[in-house]
Amino acid sequence: MTDRIGGLPDRIRVGIVGYGNLGRGVETSIGLNPDLELVGVFSRRDPASVETLRPETPVYALDDIASFADRVDVLVLCGGSKSDLPEQTPLLAKQFTVVDSFDTHAKVPEHFAAVDAAAQAGDNVAIISTGWDPGLFSLNRLFGEAILPQGETYTFWGRGLSQGHSDALRRIAGVAGAVQYTLPSETAIERVRAGENPELSTREKHVRECFVVLEDGADAEAIREEIVTMPDYFEPYDTNVHFISADELARDHAGMPHGGFVIRSGETSPGVSQTIEYRLALDSNPEFTSSVLVAYARAAARLAARGERGALTPFDVAPGLLSPKSPEQLRAELL
Amino acid sequence: MTDRIGGLPDRIRVGIVGYGNLGRGVETSIGLNPDLELVGVFSRRDPASVETLRPETPVYALDDIASFADRVDVLVLCGGSKSDLPEQTPLLAKQFTVVDSFDTHAKVPEHFAAVDAAAQAGDNVAIISTGWDPGLFSLNRLFGEAILPQGETYTFWGRGLSQGHSDALRRIAGVAGAVQYTLPSETAIERVRAGENPELSTREKHVRECFVVLEDGADAEAIREEIVTMPDYFEPYDTNVHFISADELARDHAGMPHGGFVIRSGETSPGVSQTIEYRLALDSNPEFTSSVLVAYARAAARLAARGERGALTPFDVAPGLLSPKSPEQLRAELL
Numbered sequence: 057m058t059d060r061i062g063g064l065p066d067r068i069r070v071g072i073v074g075y076g077n078l079g080r081g082v083e084t085s086i087g088l089n090p091d092l093e094l095v096g097v098f099s100r101r102d103p104a105s106v107e108t109l110r111p112e113t114p115v116y117a118l119d120d121i122a123s124f125a126d127r128v129d130v131l132v133l134c135g136g137s138k139s140d141l142p143e144q145t146p147l148l149a150k151q152f153t154v155v156d157s158f159d160t161h162a163k164v165p166e167h168f169a170a171v172d173a174a175a176q177a178g179d180n181v182a183i184i185s186t187g188w189d190p191g192l193f194s195l196n197r198l199f200g201e202a203i204l205p206q207g208e209t210y211t212f213w214g215r216g217l218s219q220g221h222s223d224a225l226r227r228i229a230g231v232a233g234a235v236q237y238t239l240p241s242e243t244a245i246e247r248v249r250a251g252e253n254p255e256l257s258t259r260e261k262h263v264r265e266c267f268v269v270l271e272d273g274a275d276a277e278a279i280r281e282e283i284v285t286m287p288d289y290f291e292p293y294d295t296n297v298h299f300i301s302a303d304e305l306a307r308d309h310a311g312m313p314h315g316g317f318v319i320r321s322g323e324t325s326p327g328v329s330q331t332i333e334y335r336l337a338l339d340s341n342p343e344f345t346s347s348v349l350v351a352y353a354r355a356a357a358r359l360a361a362r363g364e365r366g367a368l369t370p371f372d373v374a375p376g377l378l379s380p381k382s383p384e385q386l387r388a389e390l391l
Numbered sequence: 392m393t394d395r396i397g398g399l400p401d402r403i404r405v406g407i408v409g410y411g412n413l414g415r416g417v418e419t420s421i422g423l424n425p426d427l428e429l430v431g432v433f434s435r436r437d438p439a440s441v442e443t444l445r446p447e448t449p450v451y452a453l454d455d456i457a458s459f460a461d462r463v464d465v466l467v468l469c470g471g472s473k474s475d476l477p478e479q480t481p482l483l484a485k486q487f488t489v490v491d492s493f494d495t496h497a498k499v500p501e502h503f504a505a506v507d508a509a510a511q512a513g514d515n516v517a518i519i520s521t522g523w524d525p526g527l528f529s530l531n532r533l534f535g536e537a538i539l540p541q542g543e544t545y546t547f548w549g550r551g552l553s554q555g556h557s558d559a560l561r562r563i564a565g566v567a568g569a570v571q572y573t574l575p576s577e578t579a580i581e582r583v584r585a586g587e588n589p590e591l592s593t594r595e596k597h598v599r600e601c602f603v604v605l606e607d608g609a610d611a612e613a614i615r616e617e618i619v620t621m622p623d624y625f626e627p628y629d630t631n632v633h634f635i636s637a638d639e640l641a642r643d644h645a646g647m648p649h650g651g652f653v654i655r656s657g658e659t660s661p662g663v664s665q666t667i668e669y670r671l672a673l674d675s676n677p678e679f680t681s682s683v684l685v686a687y688a689r690a691a692a693r694l695a696a697r698g699e700r701g702a703l704t705p706f707d708v709a710p711g712l713l714s715p716k717s718p719e720q721l722r723a724e725l726l
Contacts, residue, residue: 081659084659084660085659088540088541088659089540161726164722164723164726165719165722165723168722185726190726192534192538192667194725194726195710197725198710198711198713198714198721198725199527199710199713201714201725202686202689202713202714202715203527203679203682203683203686203713204682205423205424205715206423324416324419324420324423324675324678324679324681324682325419325675325678327674328674328675328678329674330671330672330673330674330675330678330679330682331670331671331672331673332527332669332670332671333668333669333670333671333672334667334668334669334670335666335667335668335669335670336665336666336667336668337665337666337668338665338666339662339663339664339665340659340660340663340665343659343660343663343665344538344659344665346659347538347539347659347665348538351537351538354537369711369721369722369726370710371709371710371711371718371721371722371725371726372709372711372718373709373710374706374707374708374709375530375533375534375705375706375708375710376533376704376706376707378533378534378537378538379533379536379537380537380540383706383707384500386533386704386706387499387500387503387704387706388499388500390529390532390533390536390706391496391499391520391525391529391704391705391706
């Protein structure tokens with residue numbers, strides 16, 4: 057399985073599509089990975105209006121991206137899952153090897169099918185739903201279940217700000233700004249830790265708290281109703297909506313912490329209990345998600361270079377491909 | 392990436408080589424996985440003398456294993472890393488697809504090379520060093536480093552009984568029975584949790600405690616010296632050796648708990664700290680290791696059926712291959 061990665065330049069050339077928190081995180085992360093080279097940011101905005109964290113980062117119009125086909129090994133797609141990625145990932149997978157962090161769990165099969173068709177047609181690789189949930193948390197759910205088939209898996213999030221859900225709030229007409237925090241239910245966590253293997257409904261496990269700034273003249277009650285009934289995002293949870301001022305939003309809600317854990321608890325024989333626990337404690341959710349995207353960008357470029365085609369998820373990617381180290385180094389240093 | 396697993400019977404046919412704690416654990420684990428079928432146990436002992444946990448499990452002489460080439464899809468090798476696996480894995484990889492849990496970290500490159508040559512020659516797949524360390528812990532070291540390139544990784548074990556190290560003790564001439572517990576240093580853990588990113592020597596992180604029953608007439612001091620100077624296993628640690636009676640061993644040291652954690656702590660930008668923590672709390676180390684071996688046996692049989700060849704480690708195996716579920720199911724249920 058060694059020496060199969062050929063056809064790549066010395067440094068993998070990466071493009072960033074979309075320049076919000078995630079795009080900025082990818083820009084920073086590429087700077088920490090000497091085997092990667094940033095070709096530039098591709099934006100729907102006027103390139104002259106985009107201020108990058110690093111002044112040397114080139115910014116191009118997204119409309120011109122086709123002309124970069126020979127200058128980019130992999131694109132990291134940094135749009136939102138609600139409306140950007142369902143369009144952009146299939147569109148760009150026809151022309152480029154891409155990675156995204158599509159995070160609407162219920163729509164993964166649909167997104168996968170659309171991206172797979174595009175990537176197959178374009179002879180490219182597309183890794184979707186990297187990031188940490190879906191992504192790293194999904195991997196831990198899979199490992200837990202495969203190793204301890206007789207048991208239960210629990211995922212808890214927070215307390216943390218959810219990018220995808222905040223994004224969904226901000227897209228509602230009449231909303232000027234918003235953040236959403238997810239809180240795990242303390243009661244639920246205690247029952248899991250006590251080894252009760254409880255049946256917990258979605259509603260029992262987490263609460264969603266929304267802090268929303270209204271545009272002038274917006275109808276607060278209509279917006280509250282639109283939020284709490286939004287399918288997949290808010291409808292399955294107890295959701296509290298707080299209306300605050302723009303000043304309060306800027307003052308009290310500037311950080312983007314997150315975290316959570318996946319616990320698999322099971323028995324390998326009667327009375328013999330085994331527990332696997334995976335936890336993330338993140339100062340910045342977008343910077344962490346970006347770091348995961350960048351590791352999967354490396355894997356995507358390598359898979360494309362060795363002739364793989366079509367859509368993949370983290371389930372399909374051998375972990376060694378995420379590391380800049382050679383298989384020999386990995387075995388000697390990390391196994 | 393779907394529909395690539397062909398050429399396997401409805402149930403994957405598994406053979407167990409070696410019938411100690413690990414072999415018994417594999418026998419039990421196969422019973423929890425309906426897509427796997429146990430062909431039998433292969434032992435160096437007289438088959439009539441081997442009492443299996445399930446009376447219906449057939450036992451065969453290891454010498455006759457060649458005649459099972461068409462009746463076994465994958466062998467799970469359950470010998471010890473000190474002397475069994477370095478011989479058995481290359482030998483059997485010439486004839487069968489195999490998995491082992493070789494756990495002498497320092498000798499992994501050597502073992503990999505020998506197994507790879509044999510598996511390539513025999514046109515088979517061999518996944519080495521599954522289990523949890525090496526294995527699951529190695530994977531978490533790799534993910535941590537790939538995602539947070541600027542940071543430190545810490546692995547702590549215990550308090551737990553180490554199979555490999557107990558096995559090494561038992562092989563010393565004059566030792567009638569023995570167990571070895573690994574204890575993490577509380578001071579070291581506290582420094583890591585406080586975010587100090589300390590430099591810790593092997594000796595500062597863990598202590599090894601050995602409880603040894605001597606054979607009649609054995610020289611206690613010579614055996615103590617042989618233990619504490621044993622390379623890789625005990626020499627790099629502060630090792631305490633306690634001599635106890637056979638009755639004490641049976642009464643106080645029958646359980647086989649273990650566990651530990653891998654922590655990666657790093658910064659994605661100045662002052663922005665991110666922490667990934669992976670923990671195992673195991674009532675039975677061999678039963679858990681066996682469960683990991685069995686999941687990788689499934690992966691090995693699938694990789695062999697799709698035409699892969701040679702030695703692999705968990706770094707080379709796409710996680711989805713560990714699960715009995717189809718890629719479609721995994722995406723819909725776990726992503």
